[in-house]
Amino acid sequence: MKFRNKKAIFFDLDGTLIDSVPDLALAVNEMLTILGKETFSEDTIRYWVGNGAQTLVKRALLGRREVENERIDETYFKKAHTIFLEAYGKHLCKATRPYPHVVETLEALKSRGYRLTIITNKPEQFVEPILKGLGFDDLFETYLGGDSLPKKKPDPMPLLHMCDLLGLTVESCVMVGDSKNDILAANACGMQSIGVTYGYNYGEEISIYEPDAVVNDFSNISELF
Numbered sequence: 087m088k089f090r091n092k093k094a095i096f097f098d099l100d101g102t103l104i105d106s107v108p109d110l111a112l113a114v115n116e117m118l119t120i121l122g123k124e125t126f127s128e129d130t131i132r133y134w135v136g137n138g139a140q141t142l143v144k145r146a147l148l149g150r151r152e153v154e155n156e157r158i159d160e161t162y163f164k165k166a167h168t169i170f171l172e173a174y175g176k177h178l179c180k181a182t183r184p185y186p187h188v189v190e191t192l193e194a195l196k197s198r199g200y201r202l203t204i205i206t207n208k209p210e211q212f213v214e215p216i217l218k219g220l221g222f223d224d225l226f227e228t229y230l231g232g233d234s235l236p237k238k239k240p241d242p243m244p245l246l247h248m249c250d251l252l253g254l255t256v257e258s259c260v261m262v263g264d265s266k267n268d269i270l271a272a273n274a275c276g277m278q279s280i281g282v283t284y285g286y287n288y289g290e291e292i293s294i295y296e297p298d299a300v301v302n303d304f305s306n307i308s309e310l311f
């Protein structure tokens with residue numbers, strides 16, 4: 087298939103452009119150690135990434151992914167969250183790297199005239215330092231973090247807001263992501279989407295959420311435009 091008449095491509099960050107779990111896991115375990123709690127393997131923590139920093143901290147404190155109806159003492163949670171943000175801020179690009187073919191594919195799409203932006207659930211404060219640290223911040227026109235707006239993916243709010251920022255219709259944009267949160271957000275506002283299979287989707291196949299296309303390697307995205 088080919089996407090036609092598209093003007094902009096919105097990219098998810100963690101699990102799509104960059105493999106950030108090693109550094110997220112380092113920060114989670116630093117937080118747990120400071121709090122005197124047991125730490126977890128990178129493989130376990132990978133299943134907890136996707137809903138932003140607050141949910142990641144909550145999952146780590148409770149030691150499981152399903153935490154929606156769980157209550158944690160607010161003061162304790164705030165302390166843990168602050169420790170996590172400080173720890174992660176120190177390790178943003180220690181082991182975090184772009185996935186294979188990401189940089190050259192983004193460069194090719196940009197040189198063909200596509201407007202490129204990032205919509206991540208990661209806290210906004212970390213986005214620019216990571217992009218700068220990895221040397222590809224100049225490829226993107228703008229970005230939104232998980233705390234930039236009142237709602238984050240899977241809510242369509244950030245996708246619709248990005249369309250407004252760029253002055254584009256939903257139909258002229260495509261969302262690319264590794265997680266159901268990306269595809270559900272796109273589906274909720276009628277935007278077309280591409281799922282990547284190599285990221286973090288809580289151990290589930292991304293195809294279950296019915297993106298318009300699925301790619302196993304980032305370089306395959308350029309063939310879709």
Ligand SMILES: O=C(O)COP(=O)(O)O
Nearest residue numbers: 099100136137138206207
């Ligand atoms: O950090 C997260 O929880 C998810 O970030 P993402 O939206 O870029 O995948």
Ligand SMILES: [Mg+2]
Nearest residue numbers: 098100101265
């Ligand atoms: Mg992601």
